[in-house]
Amino acid sequence: MIHAKLRSPDNRVHARLKANIPPPEIVEELYLASLSRPPAPAELETAANHIAKVGDPARALEDLHWAILNSKEFLFRH
Numbered sequence: 001m002i003h004a005k006l007r008s009p010d011n012r013v014h015a016r017l018k019a020n021i022p023p024p025e026i027v028e029e030l031y032l033a034s035l036s037r038p039p040a041p042a043e044l045e046t047a048a049n050h051i052a053k054v055g056d057p058a059r060a061l062e063d064l065h066w067a068i069l070n071s072k073e074f075l076f077r078h
Helices: 002-007 012-018 023-035 041-054 057-069 072-077
Strands: none
Touching: 002 057, 012 023, 012 057, 023 041, 023 057, 023 072, 041 057
């Protein structure tokens, strides 16, 4: 169910990409929405590297969101 929501073309990530929001801003929004805090500089760097490596921002941001949702920090907060 979660995987389907992360891949849905109607989700937050895809809506922001369609609105031409730059991936770094989407990364920040994912952290704020999921963890109630902005990403640390190292987290932003890791996300940027992953987006560049994957080459498909949508797929890379889905990966990132999945990682955030599976983090101990997310589990602890929710």
